[in-house]
Structure formats: structure tokens, C-alpha cells
Amino acid sequence: MSRTRETPSTDAERSDLRADCARCFGLCCVALPFAASTDFAIDKAAGQPCPNLQPDSRCGIHSQLRQRGFSGCTVFDCLGAGQKVSQVTYRGRDWRRDPDTARQMFAVFPVMRQLHELLWYLTEALAMPPARSVHRDLRRALERTERLSRGSALELLDLDVAALRGEVNVLLLRASELVRAGIAGRKANHRGADLIGAGLEGADLRGANLRGAYLIAADLRRADLRSADLTGADLRDADLRGADLSDSLFLTQSQLTAANGDGATKLPPTLVRPAHW
Template sequence: MTRQRKAPAAAPSAGPDREELRADCGDCFGLCCVALPFARSADFAVDKPAGKPCGNLDAGFRCGIHARLRQEGYRGCTVFDCFGAGQKVSQVTYGGRDWRRAPGTAREMFEVFPVMRQLHELLWYVAEGLDVPVARPVHKQLRRIESRLRDLTRGEPAALLALDVNALRGEVNVLLLRVGELVREQVPGRTRNHRGADLMGARLAGADLRGASLRGALLVAADLSGADLRMSDLIGADLRDADLGGADLTGSVFLTQAQVNAARGDGTTRLPVSLSRPPHWLPQGRGELREAARRRVGRTASEHG
């Protein structure tokens, strides 16, 4: 007989504050608009090499079409998340000296930015692990690695560029994997293991994916509408254009804002409390939209009756 495990009750956040791991474009020198390359595609309207400012970046390091990015063909910009690395590099690493007034720093700054972004992403995952009560057995180790990561983010540019980030990721991932296991063990019975699976376009509407491992799974354009994804591990899952309408992702771990932004959802999608509903998502669920349309048709018919 399978031992029944009781899901833990909600508990106040015990982990570190994650506000500094959220992008603050007002304190950044537009680094994602300059340092990173993009290719003309469904996500970007033009080609741009790394190190060249986007044509939409204004003199104050603001995006001139921020409110119209999707309409102008820059969908990729709306799903990117630097995890607060932009303001850290701008205000801490370079002490508020921007690459326009100090052009000698530009090339180095643009190389430091993606390294800092990876460190901040790891800090986000570690902070989430510390927020999970059932992951208490690894909290001590997570706090040690958190302290180490924070020290690294305060390093000089040369030290940051010398880091072996891949080795560091591997070290942190051992702990994150254990966090995911501890969370998934709270779901009764045997859970699904779709780690690294190719589920592109899969029809998973209404699927019971509680406690599933979806680490690194390819879920591009998958139909996950109404799916139960509570307490699933979603680290690295590719959710581009996945339908999350009505899906329940509460209690899932390692889901990021960038993944949510890349997916499609609606007013009935349930997200972890640390994440926000993207403005481009539908405000209502499918059923609500159908009912609203039915009422409009009914009113029109009565007006012309």
C-alpha cells in the first residue's frame, strides 16, 4: 500500500527577500537592450548584434515603445527577465557610471551583465528553496550557497568574468533537485517524471500533473489548459506559447516570471504568490469569454427583434 502523504499547510515566507532579484529598469542603463543580441523572428522585428543599442532605446535608457512592444514585433522583450542583474551591474558593479558617459567601460560591462544575470537567477532559485517549509533538511546548505552567491555578485568585473558559472550551476542544482524531490513527495502516490521530455504541442488539457517532474521539459505550444500542476517542479521547462488557461500552478517550484510571460494564460490561471499575471494574458477564462459572447449575442438579437 502506498503511504499517504499530507500536503503541508501554507506557511509564511521564511526565506530571504526577493525584491532585489526583480528587475528595476529605472536603475539600469538599458543593459538588456544593448548587451544581448537578437535575431529577426517572430520574437524580434529586426536583427541586432550584441553590444549594439536597440534602435528603440532612448537617451535616458528607456524603451521608446515599451507600451507597444508586442504590437511592434518585439514579443521577446516582454518575456525577458534579468532577475535584477541590470540594476546590480549598473549601480553596484559600476557605481552608477553608465556606458555612454564612460565608453571605456562599455565592452566589459556588456560582458559582465549576462554573468550577473545567471548569478541572480541562481539566487532566485535558492531563495525559493528557502521559502519552502518541507525543504528544511537542505535549508542550511542553501543558506551557505546563498551567502556565497551574494558575495560573488559584489565582486569586481574581472572576478565576475573569471567565474566558471557552469560549474557553479551544477553545484547549486544538486540542492535544487533535492528541494524539488521534497516538494513532490508531498503528493500521494506515484507522480509523473517528464524530466527533459519532448512534450511540444502535447494535449494535456485537464491532466493531473500534481507533483510531476517537468524539469527541462519542452512544452512549447502544449495544451495545459485546466491542468493541475500543483507541487510540480518546473525548473527550466520551456513554456513558450503553452496554454495555461485555467491551470493551477500554486505550490509549484522554480517557475519564473519569464516562463509565465512566455506562456498563454487567462483570468482563471492560478500562479504562485511570487509571480504576477502578465498584462498580455486574457482577463477572463475561456468559459467566461464564451458566456460573455453568448450574452452579447442575446442582447443583439433582442435589440433587433
């Protein structure tokens, strides 16, 4: 078991923060826009249903998304925001059968996605024993964010999410600092750094600050990323084969899915090995 985090109750707390497409009305396939690129085969405007979306709200090419040019869809993770909007905010009213609410629902979804991202990070921080001195404040922030996520559609649309993110980020950064302070030796500070394509094979990045770093296509084979803060780091096409991310801080499933790894890549217990590795 990791020395930097504890696991009791975290699975239960995260259960609502995992996408359940069977309880969602395909909101990510309608509400969000995308442009033709290496990630998407076509252009699609916000509010326009993807042509691959079926009447039952399922994707018609789900098992072939990468092969058909929609790798961007495989990376996206709503963190449970889709079913929250579908089943809680709108009480099971499908936008197809209630078109008058469709536009509003599509605007609410991105707000909920941000709230659920904050809930994921706060839950993560509460599982870190070295951050106990801020656990009370983290718990209060989590309870407040959860309460806000259960507000009405109009309340959600009126919410200043940027301000909330700013407040929560102060606590998350403090939690990160407390954990990384316990790592011996000098810790690298690459916050927001341009490390695109960087050769970091076997690098000792334990306890490093990589918040917001651009690690696109970086060579991180066999790198030690234990207790490294990866909040918002761009890992698209990064090579994580054999890397140790077993207790990396604030790593998300979508970051992993955007990268490349193998059976030797060590992952946190809360995340799963992407199918394409």
C-alpha cells in the first residue's frame, strides 16, 4: 500500500464520479463541439448530435472509435457529470422528448463537468494522509461543491465556476505541497513547462511539480513519477511504458487514455489501464 494515500471509503466516494453512459442521454455526443483533426474525423457544432449517436443514446461505433478517427472521444471523461445532469438536474427528461429544455441542458452539462472534476480532485486530496492538516477544509469544499452540483439548472448556469475553481485550487495545491514535502531530495519544478517531446527516459521525477506541464509526446519510459503532481498536465501521446505512476498526484483517467503505456506501467489503484495500451 502506498505511504502517501489511504484508500478506505474512496471507492464509495468516487462511485458517482465515474461515467455511467447507460444513465445519460448522450450529452457529450451532443452538447460539446469538436473540429476535424487528428482527434476527430469531422466537424461538429455544440448542440448538434454526432452522426454516430444512436436513438438509445449509445455510440454506434464505440468499439471502433480510434480506427474510425474519433480518438478524442476515447479520451473524454465526464466524470459522472452526464448522468448527474440527465437523472438529477433534469430528473430523467430526455432532451429528445423535451426539446424546449435541450439548449439549457447542453449549457448545464459543461458546468457540471467542471464541478465533477473538482469533486474528483477533492476526493483524491482527502485520501492523502500527509495532507491531514487541510482535510477539514477539503471536506468542507467537497461538501459545498457537491451541494452546488445538485442545484437547479438556473442555479448551475448562474454559478461562477472560475471563482470556485480558484478557491479549491488553493487547497489542492496545499495538499500537493504537503505530500511532496515528505519526499527526500530536491524536487523538480516544471509547473507549466514546455516539455513537448522531451527526452525524460528513466528520469527521477518523484515529487516533481508538473502541474499544467506540456508533456505531449514526451519520452517518459521507466520514469519515476511517484508523488509527482500531474494536475492538468498534457500527456497526449506521452510514452509511459514502464513508468511508475503508482501514487502520482491528481492524475485522471483521461490523461492516461491520451498517453501510451504498457503492462509494465504502474498505475494508481483508482485508475484502469487503457484498452489501447
